[in-house]
Amino acid sequence: MYLIIDIGGTYIKYGYYQKSGNCIQKYQIPTIKTSKEDFYQWIQKMIIKDVEGIGISMPGLIDSDKGYIHAITLLPFFNQTAFCKELKAYSDLPVTIQNDAKCATLGEMWKGSLKNVDNGFMLVLGSGIGGTCLLNGKIFETKHHKAGEVGSFLVPQGYQFSNFGREYNAVKLIHELSEILNCPDDGKIVFQHLPESSKAMKHFQNYCQQLAMMIYNLDYLLDLDVVTIGGGISQQPLFIQTIQEQFHILRERYKEDNHEPVIKACQYQNEANLLGALYTHITKKED
Incomplete structure (x- = not known):
């Protein structure tokens, strides 16, 4: 099971997904805009039993291969951040990240x-x-x-x-x-x-x-x-x-x-980003 998170300017959508793309549970909260430490701590609290990896969809200029955020206008505290490396220190789980539009595209390519x-x-x-x-x-x-x-x-x-x-x-x-x-x-x-x-x-x-x-x-x-x-x-x-x-x-x-x-x-509307983040994670896990 994977924790999959889609970060938007207004809301964070997240859920627990099986490798097939089946969603077990899905939730939504207002976007955390205080600090990246608050963000990481919230994600840490969402890690429940049987979660084996974390996939993130986020706007901005993102190097998915390196797990690095070059620039994000909506959450500037993440600019120039080694996101996957930092989040792994909080979670001790494999972490992947991809631009949200690319995630939506991957989700629609995969199933839509x-x-x-x-x-x-x-x-x-x-x-x-x-x-x-x-x-x-x-x-x-x-x-x-x-x-x-x-x-x-x-x-x-x-x-x-x-x-x-x-x-x-x-x-x-x-x-x-x-x-x-x-x-x-x-x-x-x-x-x-x-x-x-x-x-x-x-x-x-x-x-x-x-x-x-x-x-x-x-x-x-x-x-x-x-x-x-x-x-x-x-x-x-x-x-x-x-x-x-x-x-x-x-x-x-x-x-x-x-x-x-x-x-x-x-086809998958608001869920396309989540499916694409899952697809990114299961096809390219962090080393």
């Missing part, structure tokens, strides 16, 4: 929407935006661990620039829509009330157009068969449907060929 896909792209939308390239049936890895990180793409904001993940993440969208709708800042509630407001729908469609434009450009860069979208917001059928509609509008206006990728929600 990217199984048997040659060229694909995974977008993970949460408090930031993660991305992973799948080329010739394998995750495209690079020396500096930046390939696929579309959240860091620069986008114009007036006369200045911001990055794509800061401006178009799902948490920001839900907050903006909740203000327009004057409803609680909760994704499920927002989508229940969204069709009631033309102003909110217009804002939502503009957001989906930005994602569709990103997918359009990525397709011409990578020649994609499938683009799969993860994160909690991907569970909303209207979200995927509207991105598809906005993508087809762009294709009708600007297409230069007849091929276009399939755009769909990832």
